[in-house]
Amino acid sequence: KAGVTQTPRYLIKTRGQQVTLSCSPISGHRSVSWYQQTPGQGLQFLFEYFSETQRNKGNFPGRFSGRQFSNSRSEMNVSTLELGDSALYLCASSSVGRNTGELFFGEGSRLTVL
Amino acid sequence: GNSVTQMEGPVTLSEEAFLTINCTYTATGYPSLFWYVQYPGEGLQLLLKATKADDKGSNKGFEATYRKETTSFHLEKGSVQVSDSAVYFCALSDLGGAQKLVFGQGTRLTINP
Numbered sequence: 001k002a003g004v005t006q007t008p009r010y011l012i013k014t015r016g017q018q019v020t021l022s023c024s025p026i027s028g029h030r031s032v033s034w035y036q037q038t039p040g041q042g043l044q045f046l047f048e049y050f051s052e053t054q055r056n057k058g059n060f061p062g063r064f065s066g067r068q069f070s071n072s073r074s075e076m077n078v079s080t081l082e083l084g085d086s087a088l089y090l091c092a093s094s095s096v097g098r099n100t101g102e103l104f105f106g107e108g109s110r111l112t113v114l
Numbered sequence: 115g116n117s118v119t120q121m122e123g124p125v126t127l128s129e130e131a132f133l134t135i136n137c138t139y140t141a142t143g144y145p146s147l148f149w150y151v152q153y154p155g156e157g158l159q160l161l162l163k164a165t166k167a168d169d170k171g172s173n174k175g176f177e178a179t180y181r182k183e184t185t186s187f188h189l190e191k192g193s194v195q196v197s198d199s200a201v202y203f204c205a206l207s208d209l210g211g212a213q214k215l216v217f218g219q220g221t222r223l224t225i226n227p
Contacts, residue, residue: 003215004157011150028141033213035217043203043220045214045216048213048214055213056213058214068225090157096127096213101146101148101163101207101213101215102148105150105158106155106160107157
């Protein structure tokens with residue numbers, strides 16, 4: 001069974017640009033969540049999507065947005081990039097029900113903002 | 115709000131040593147608790163979990179017990195191996211969202227042969 005796939009794995013942008021990251025969940029998983037990982041703040045929840053609807057949102061500015069498609073694939077977008085947005089962005093998928101909290105993570109997309 | 119505090123690393127041990135990584139949490143209600151592990155160059159993966167007080171999660175020789183009275187979920191292993199070298203994250207499920215996890219800062223563990 002293929003795991004969670006994130007693209008691109010690495011990217012470099014400059015301040016003020018925008019970026020879109022993509023995530024393909026494990027087949028059959030309908031929930032996709034996104035996390036930001038930085039050395040200073042650790043792992044922080046961005047948002048979660050289920051059946052194309054945002055079900056939860058973390059404490060990030062409106063520049064961070066996401067969406068989910070009918071095939072459960074998800075994208076997140078960051079507009080007007082700032083230096084502090086440099087991070088590893090992790091996508092996780094899960095089935096729903098009794099396995100609450102059991103997330104399957106991708107390897108991440110490492111974003112560098114110059 | 116909910117939070118998780120885990121012992122700071124890095125932690126360096128010799129092979130076959132006993133391991134403890136401390137984790138305490140602050141939460142309203144009774145969240146589920148987790149340990150995730152991130153091996154070099156890989157994504158996070160669930161190591162073990164416990165969903166209610168006094169539950170013991172275990173996997174690959176690692177164990178952790180959900181202690182409500184001390185709000186703790188310490189990770190232990192009796193005899194570590196070089197292959198256990200990784201970053202370990204303690205986490206709790208935020209009751210406000212089914213798949214929203216609150217993570218600790220992570221503890222980097224290095225095992226020397």
